[in-house]
Amino acid sequence: MTVNIHHPAPSKHTAKAKNFRTSVERDLADEELRENFRGAMKFLSERRKSAFPDELELQTLREQCRLIKQRCLLKLPYLLEQLEDNLTRNGIQVHWAETTEEANSIIQRIISKREATRVVKGKSMVSEETELNAYLEKFGIECLEADMGEYIVQLAKEEPSHIIVPAIHKNKYQVADLFAKNIPGFEHTTDVDKLINEGRRVLRDKFKHADVGITGVNFAVAETGTLCLVENEGNGQMCTAVPNVHIAMTGIEKVVEWLDDVPPLLSLLTRSATGQAITTYFNMITKPRQPGEKDGPEEVHLVLLDNGRSQAFADEELRQTLQCIRCGACMNHCPVYKRIGGHAYGTVYPGPIGKIISPHMLGLDATKDLPTASSLCGACGEVCPVKIPIPKLLLRLRQESVKVAGPEETVMGGEGANRKTTEALIWQGWSAMHRHPALYRASMWLATRLHKFMPAKIGPWTSVRSAPHIAPKTLHELVAQRKNTRAKP
Amino acid sequence: MSTIHSERSGARGRILEKLKAQVAGADYGKLPAEPSYAYPPMSRDAALARFTECLQANHAEVIEVSAETIPLAIERELVKRNISKLICGQKGKFSGSLESYFSRSDSEGIELVKYDFPLSDNKSRLFDEAPASFTHSRCSIAATGTIVLWPSEDEPRTLSLVPPLHFVLVDTHKMVSDFATLLKSEHWGAELPANVLLISGPSKTADIQQTLAYGAHGPKELVVLLLNNNTDKE
Structure with a gap:
């Protein structure tokens, strides 16, 4: 394989x-x-x-x-x-x-x-x-x-x-400055028609002799x-x-x-x-x-x-990435692309399509942050002319990036590159807790009793937000309490 | 050359092998039906109106002509722009009438040049000495305001591209509603010429701050001569 x-x-x-x-x-x-x-x-x-x-x-x-x-x-x-x-x-x-x-x-x-x-x-x-x-x-x-x-x-x-x-x-001012610096004899202007005409003049000569x-x-x-x-x-x-x-x-x-x-x-x-x-x-x-x-x-x-x-072709779900006809509509409608621009991605193809195609070209180890740079709002999938389910493929790549990598890669280069031991342990605990009611109740009881010790700063989450407050009692306790008060006449 | 070939075939074999292994079990007899949108049929007048409207929206000039007034219309446009030279093909249907019109003694002094030289040794003749060109067209597409050229040894690929002003003759009797219909009705899938060019306006770009500018690399102006009441039906 x-x-x-x-x-x-x-x-x-x-x-x-x-x-x-x-x-x-x-x-x-x-x-x-x-x-x-x-x-x-x-x-x-x-x-x-x-x-x-x-x-x-x-x-x-x-x-x-x-x-x-x-x-x-x-x-x-x-x-x-x-x-x-x-x-x-x-x-x-x-x-x-x-x-x-x-x-x-x-x-x-x-x-x-x-x-x-x-x-x-x-x-x-x-x-x-x-x-x-x-x-x-x-x-x-x-x-x-x-x-x-x-x-x-x-x-x-x-x-x-x-x-x-x-x-x-x-913008046109930046283009004008660029032309002034690089094209000998360029008369400084910010008129777009004149700027294009200048480009035409230079490039025509190149076409003629190419x-x-x-x-x-x-x-x-x-x-x-x-x-x-x-x-x-x-x-x-x-x-x-x-x-x-x-x-x-x-x-x-x-x-x-x-x-x-x-x-x-x-x-x-x-x-x-x-x-x-x-x-x-x-x-x-x-x-x-x-x-x-x-x-x-x-x-x-x-x-x-x-x-x-x-490599993308070999997986039926990821193969859909190759349906792309390179129209750019996904980036034009992406709230992330609109704010960070095309260069921040660092890849040839930026925006939503870039996040799903670049991991195949550069390996998931180099691009592990890209699939996470999405709010999964779904706009890219909705405008895609060939209906590539981009949000779904982003989730799939997130899974590939955190899975336990075996001795040999099975889906793509760099799979498992984003797996962190602490994060994996937290999720394993989370999963166990939700499968065992006694463990769940005990954990909830403990968390609510310790609510005063919740730190005010929890990493990047609190860089622009305040930390969430944990309730002093669990929902189960509150419901039980309410039943008891009602039962008493 | 031999190294290129061996490397080439190696990559070729590996790519194809990888791809084939993935689709080995595919059942090509059971592909899902592909829908297509049924566009409402267009009357001839509606098609003509749509064609003109699209081209004008794309900054082309559309002028109605008859077979007799083609040279006159071109002359008028050239004089208006202070241009005294026109380049065209040699054997096209209306090349002869242009030639006799522009060689008459009382003409406006417009020089008609034939594109009868190989480009590679004569680039200046096209790039620096040809302010305007004339081509015929094969047919046109109403839905998008598109003119279809099949460049040939008579009307080369660059004739419609390099001169800053391009006159193109469009016979409205050869207009089809849309591109898909054209491919089917003319059986393009069977055989195509070396180059086919679809043109839908003068050259343009919006690469600087989304501001439209015309004449990026090709013609700055496209003048469409619409031959509407052509009685000479072949």
């Missing part, structure tokens, strides 16, 4: 995820950051709401898309083979990577073989997973982010704080061997049409069986993400440049990445 357990090499994200509690304190204290997130989350959740005026349509689509994704997951290995066959027939080269290191190495070798050094990249969260930019840099390859939000984040030497809107943590374009994939269609890209800016289309080489990278869970599976998923994706009926561009790539064509890449590659996904 241990064959499915994913043991990743330690990364920047492992270290950051371990630091969760400190990062939360840091970001909660940043008023500007909190204001930026408050505004953005309100905007995005209202946009989503207005995109679904018909409740029956929304619920039918959600059920349809849940079943589509579950069907495609149930057939996943066979669909991946079919996808590979069809892509190969179409002239697109397929590569497989179990780890982030393997994926990076495959991509670097494709680029180096062409003696290329200038790479532009459209938005791809999988490339964040593999820390591709830093890897390519070591080989003297410049990999420039071309999505406006990603470009801003790259200039600031930060990471995306949201999977759809990467620079959501920054040797290789890298993108993610939103849907990979097995039936036809087609890679689909959803975007508004046109940077994805630039990356896939201008350079001579296009490398797409994606997690293995993005494959769908039929072309007919795409329209409902696309509709739910864009409406859930930004409230758009459709994005400006929907790009379907089936073949490299054909004879006679004047543009488009000569070479197209697809890199399929596992990175812990097959």
Whole structure:
């Protein structure tokens, strides 16, 4: 069984995820950051709401898309083979990577073989997973982010704080200051149109000279061997049409069986993400440049990445994590994400979906705090377009994190990492007490008699609350007392 | 190359093996029925209205034309913007009429350029010397205000993308209600061209403080020429 357990090499994200509690304190204290997130989350959740005026349509689509994704997951290995066959027939080269290191190495070798050094990249969260930019840099390859939000984040030497809107943590004043510091000849302005135009000017020149374009994939269609890209800016289309080489990278869970599976998923994706009926561009790539064509890449590659996904796949309940279509609605509606922002999580995928997918990518030992960072209010599960039961999966991961770890891991890497002896003993006592009435009454009697000794400070609980008071008598005693008084005339 | 291949096949085999072991007992004959929402049918007028409304909401300009007035409408828009150059494909249905219109002696001095060069050796011609482009379209989708392009050797992928102003001709007789209907009616599952592009407005972004800005990387302006009363039905 241990064959499915994913043991990743330690990364920047492992270290950051371990630091969760400190990062939360840091970001909660940043008023500007909190204001930026408050505004953005309100905007995005209202946009989503207005995109679904018909409740029956929304619920039918959600059920349809849940079943589509579950069907495609149930057939996943066979669909991946079919996808590979069809892509190969179409002239697109397929590569497989179990780890982030393997994926990076495959991509670097494709680029180096062409003696290329200038790479532009459209938005791809999988490339964040593999820390591709830093890897390519070591080989003297410049990999420039071309999505406006990603470009801003790259200039600031930060990471995306949201999977759809990467620079959501920054306001226009911060972006203007960043441009002033990094772009020679930039005339300081806080006018958003002018800022975008400046980004356009810089990036157009990069598109024009790029040797290789890298993108993610939103849907990979097995039936036809087609890679689909959803975007508004046109940077994805630039990356896939201008350079001579296009490398797409994606997690293995993005494959769908039929072309007919795409329209409902696309509709739910864009409406859930930004409230758009459709994005400006929907790009379907089936073949490299054909004879006679004047543009488009000569070479197209697809890199399929596992990175812990097959570990999640092995457990039927946890497999639902892989239904995700990366719309970001769960974070937009999460009261925790809204307050702490995307960076505090320390993982590539923040928010509710990040809390359930990151433990598979980084191990539960590095991410043990994440499943507990939820009030279990249920908003994420309610807005999820493919009905992933996120609150239920959070509970499951909490259980995995405190269970008694055997000599070999059975479900996931790092299981049992959050188990504390004292806590385990308290719960065992609690359980025994509730199974034995005499023990229960005795304990209650003792607790009520000792109520005056209840400490006023009990750890983090009393940092913002006052300690609870224990009643001087138990409920049983009070009821008995009342009966006695009534019996006496 | 050989190292890439061996590593590749190793990872491939291990991933597939792990996945297959988990679904070994799956009964693919007993999958639950997938519901789908029945959208009410749209009349032609309603479809046209919805299409126009969506595109305008997405900041595109929609102009009604007839087969004869296409060049005139383009000329008017170009003059309005002080643009004197237009790039288009070579063999499209209306490329000929653009060519004869813009080469007439009393024209407004608009130069018509053909995209007849390979991009990789001529990037400046598209990036720096083409302020406006014209493409035909394959069909359109009413529900989302979407125009469907099948780029080809005649109208390359970047023709609709790089020039800051894009004119696109939409024949309303080839409009379908929604994307799902289009895939079914045209049997796209059977065979797809190298690239298909769905466009629903000019390029845009809201990446800075949720403020919409147009012309992020693609066209800043999209002008849709709506060919409504096309008598020339093939």
